[in-house]
Amino acid sequence: DILFKVAVFRLDADQLYLVWSNHHIMMDGWSMGVLMKSLFQNYEALRAGRTPANGQGKPYSDYIKWLGKQDNEEAESYWSERLAGFEQPSVLPGRLPVKKDEYVNKEYSFTWDETLVARIQQTANLHQVTGPNLFQAVWGIVLSKYNFTDDVVFGTVVSGRPSEINGIETMAGLFINTIPVRVK
Structure with missing residues (x-):
């Protein structure tokens, strides 16, 4: 590419x-x-x-230098504490492998009506979470049903620029990470 x-x-x-x-x-x-x-x-x-x-703009190398100075042991301790006791990978039921020449790309489009969107937002507001947080919880419940467990972990992509870096708002580069989300 x-x-x-x-x-x-x-x-x-x-x-x-x-x-x-x-x-x-x-x-x-x-x-x-x-x-x-x-x-x-x-x-x-x-x-x-x-x-x-x-x-x-500020050079992206400033961000890379900042990353290099982060305490990896502290980060590992943080995530180990939050994921303590989790043992079973959260997976979806397997599907038969598809041969490359048998794959057919399909698209499914749908529109949510205003009433449904309003109910989703109302539910999110009731639980004091954002819409995306609500859907993460729903996804966690789906995974828990498929995996016959009440403790699941999946990844989500987050974006963020550390405010400690002077001029970070003028940098161009990739400032995303995938972090685990645990639903119990």
Whole structure:
């Protein structure tokens, strides 16, 4: 896979079309805004006959250095404590393997009516959780039924930029992690 590519197409004498694509492993959603802001600032500078500014954001290497300074033993202790006593992997029932040439991609679309959406939000509010937290709990219940247990763990992707890093809001890169969610 190509991780990052940019192409410019001339539509006519004074109109260009920019196509920018990147692999999702390259950066998080916030980073796209950081890069687009920089791109447009540099474009406007060039149009005005000015030299574009250098170093408009903090380097991602600052984040990597910060990661290297984190206490891995403390993190391991934290997660070990939270996952203590969990023994059985949470899995879905197996399916027969599908041969590559037998796979058929299908799509299923549906729309939730406003009443259902309102009931979901009302339930989340009643339990003082967000909609995504409610669905994580439901997923945990589904896994518990399939695994015949009242203790399940699954992964969820979280995004976050550590506020201790000066200028983190101007960095472009990937700031996500997958963490375990335990439902008992």
